Amino acid sequence: MPVSPSYFSRLPHFNDSFVHVQELNRKYARLPTLHPSQVERVAWKTKDQYRLSIGEHVKARDYAACIALVKRLNQIHPDLMPEEVKAGLQPFKRNINIFLNRPKSVPIDQFGRSHGVGKRKSSIARAWLVEGTGEVLINGKPMNEAFGRVHDRESALWGLKSTDRLDKYNVWALVGGGGSTGQAEALAMAIAKALIVHEPPLKTPLRRAGCITRDPRTVERKKPGHVKARKSPAWVKR
């Protein structure tokens, strides 16, 4: 005789877990709970992840009903959380709780400099920001020698300009690779990242200014049978 009464159903593991969760819910319904906003965030498995982990094709509706109960159980006050419940919730948790990840904080060094790296096309820029009066040196050259176009100069300092910080910081930067447009935009990203170290609340305005997100567009590779990435050779009759 099988151990599980649902051995002959299509979803034995899920049914067992679901029934167990329902029983736990009934049993511990009276334990004090926390407000959902106060509960520590847990990375629950999505339907697809759960299906993959137990190898059963769980219906979306059933999984939604089950996970709602699981979340209700998780609201029980952590001090009073029974071991039984912890074990019962385990199959629904992901192995790694991504909500415990903390971004690595970049420190400002002893000289008051912050460091940021940015990329665009094939250019890489490193920028060091220090509080100052708006002096800029790029590869040891002043702004007008580093970028001939005024447009490039503006886009390089766009992060500082859009947040009104142009006269508050000095920039010392190294840029390499690519052309002048790519270098300018890589520098914009590097400067924005270095600026966030000094003033973290500026992250949102900088994101809106388009300085945080790496632009993923690069040169498309050439394909065999084509003259360039997309161009086909001219058709020749025989």
Add this chain to the structure above:
Amino acid sequence: MASINCWRCLARPSQRLLLAPVFVAASAPTSAAFSTSTQLSAKTPEGNTRHVRTGKRLILGRKKRTPDKTKPPLSGERKAFRKRIQLSNDNALQVSGLDVLSAENVVNPDSVGKVFGVPSPEVIDQLRTCEAFKSSQNWNLFRSPHMLVRKETVDLAKQMTDAIEKKETLRLVITGNRGSGKSIVGLQALTTGFLNKWVVINIPEGQELTTAATEYSTIPNSEMFSQPVYTVKLMQAIYQTNQSILSQYKVELDHLQLPISVTRNMTLAGLLNATKEPEFSWPVFQAFWKELRLPGRPPILFSLDGLAHIMRVSEYRSPAFELIHSHDLSLVRMFAEALGGKTSFANGAVILGVTSKGNAPIIPSMEKAIAQASAAQKGEQIPPRDPFSRKYDERVFDSLRGVKVLDVQGVSKVEARALMEYWAASGVLRSRVDEKNVSEKWTMAGNGVVAEMERVAFYDLRAAL
């Protein structure tokens, strides 16, 4: 009446609207009322058939070239237009409340960061005659010439006046990055010279002397070459700009070897103006130069723009068809010896060489000599010459021995603000001039490089247009 959209017609109602509306005319055969072909093929009252579309048509093979009836510009007209100096613009606003530059102002440290007008008309005329204004400078944007007095200006004016008070010779080279205002500082030095009643000699472009653009001839019993036409031009410029000073001094030496007769009661101005013959110009100019350096004569300001051009082998050829070194040209040698300290000046003098970055050949020896002079002036370790380089020219090192160096960099923010306020008051700059705007333009212009500031400040204007 039948509807315009006949239901048997295959065209969509929307397309049918584009066709000419077909009215059932009395003459049309009633048996084929649903067909439009008879109407379409029928001639319209104007006589055109319907299938001839109106509007633009592609016409091939009938290209007619109308010959340009305007006259082409005469020879030299285009260059004259390109090189013309326009010093005033009636469309620009008059800026009131600005002082006029004077001999006291220009050495006063308090006038740093202020804009001054150039004394009109006498100094403007003098500067124009000695070609101190250049066509690359945007004087034509403003009502009248004004200049920003910056730290370097006051510094240079102070050095100049101090040297001349002590009857010493100040030999100085103005260097700096491209667009940082070296020529304008040179112009301000010339203005200082005119205001202080010195004898001002200006060679506006070193390039004109060495690119084989003016005539030259050998000097008898000498290895040098004179440039007679240019010398006449220079003598006339000196005569016109310094006439009031030079006419106070009389000729003191006997000039028996000169081709023209020079008497003792002739003034120096008269000596300069005595001949316009190119053949006689160089000996007369030499005599003038000798007279000018006698004790008791006024101080001299001798300036040259585009120093790199006179520090190389010129494009002139000797009778043996060898290239002539620039320092073998007599006028250039006169300047080079004065700058190198070989010429003595009894009454005090300022010898000013202004380098250029826009139009300049790369002269390794000049760069090294200036770097060494600059290091010596700051009391730093003097950078040694590259022991393996063959590009060094000893004559260049000689001509730059012991010169002082004035490095012109970007303007400070205070100066930048004064400049932008002047632009705004002239009506060129339409945006607000506030702390934020000034520092933004200052940063964008590579820490206040003046020419770049102008470019950046008017960039928005150009973009908006």
